[in-house]
Amino acid sequence: MDLTVLGCSGSYGAPPDHACSGYLVRHGGTAIWIDCGNGTFARLQEHVALHDLDALVITHEHPDHCVDVYGLHVALRYGADRTGFPVYGPAGIDARLGHLVRGGWRGTFVWHAIDDASRVVIGGPAGSDGITLRFSRTDHPPPTFAVEAAAEGRRLVYTADTGPAWSVDAFGSAADLVLSEASYLGGAGSGAGGPVRRSPHHLTATEAGRAARAAGAHAVVLTHLWPGTDPAAAVAQGSEAFGAPVALATPGATWRV
Ligand SMILES: [Zn+2]
Numbered sequence: 001m002d003l004t005v006l007g008c009s010g011s012y013g014a015p016p017d018h019a020c021s022g023y024l025v026r027h028g029g030t031a032i033w034i035d036c037g038n039g040t041f042a043r044l045q046e047h048v049a050l051h052d053l054d055a056l057v058i059t060h061e062h063p064d065h066c067v068d069v070y071g072l073h074v075a076l077r078y079g080a081d082r083t084g085f086p087v088y089g090p091a092g093i094d095a096r097l098g099h100l101v102r103g104g105w106r107g108t109f110v111w112h113a114i115d116d117a118s119r120v121v122i123g124g125p126a127g128s129d130g131i132t133l134r135f136s137r138t139d140h141p142p143p144t145f146a147v148e149a150a151a152e153g154r155r156l157v158y159t160a161d162t163g164p165a166w167s168v169d170a171f172g173s174a175a176d177l178v179l180s181e182a183s184y185l186g187g188a189g190s191g192a193g194g195p196v197r198r199s200p201h202h203l204t205a206t207e208a209g210r211a212a213r214a215a216g217a218h219a220v221v222l223t224h225l226w227p228g229t230d231p232a233a234a235v236a237q238g239s240e241a242f243g244a245p246v247a248l249a250t251p252g253a254t255w256r257v
């Protein structure tokens with residue numbers, strides 16, 4: 001299973017990463033777009049043809065994770081003439097986002113509400129090209145779901161947006177790769193290498209590393225850094241807390257899970 005970063009700018013688009021949250025997860029012939037933040041739809045098309053995309057997952061309704069759904073809608077409806085495309089997200093998000101779509105989604109998408117009990121196989125039976133998705137409600141005000149993607153015994157956990165009251169161990173221990181938000185720097189780094197923490201519902205790089213370590217994760221990639229945060233400081237803090245070097249998401253980077 002491969003994870004490709006389409007965008008990783010935290011909360012709003014800014015240099016140097018530009019695009020907000022979006023990730024492509026592939027296994028065999030299966031391709032899932034997880035979070036369609038602003039700027040990620042164009043990047044997605046650099047990696048996968050629209051007719052080869054199997055599903056979209058939207059973790060929550062904040063714009064930096066969902067607004068490129070409108071571009072996908074236009075491309076499928078008026079370009080590819082594709083209907084019934086599966087979209088997974090929190091209950092009611094289809095109605096809330098649909099206010100901007102004249103006439104509604106009209107069959108272009110089939111919306112599926114996710115919750116902590118959801119278990120979905122995308123792209124074929126588990127054990128073949130299929131990717132199995134599970135979800136977990138995080139510590140972030142609008143209903144927000146972390147995502148576990150599993151294939152052939154390998155597990156990727158994406159935290160979506162969360163504060164420290166939720167942890168990646170919600171999916172069990174020993175994930176092969178944890179893609180963790182790390183919006184802020186912690187401790188003495190706050191204010192020096194990046195903006196001071198403004199919200200309890202996001203993680204510091206230290207908290208991201210600490211939670212992954214406690215859950216026995218094998219590898220960590222930090223993402224969703226608030227614009228202006230010193231990436232080297234985030235990696236240093238995350239690595240110290242994880243007890244091993246962590247990586248940093250950059251657009252176009254791919255990891256084999
Ligand atoms: Zn966000």
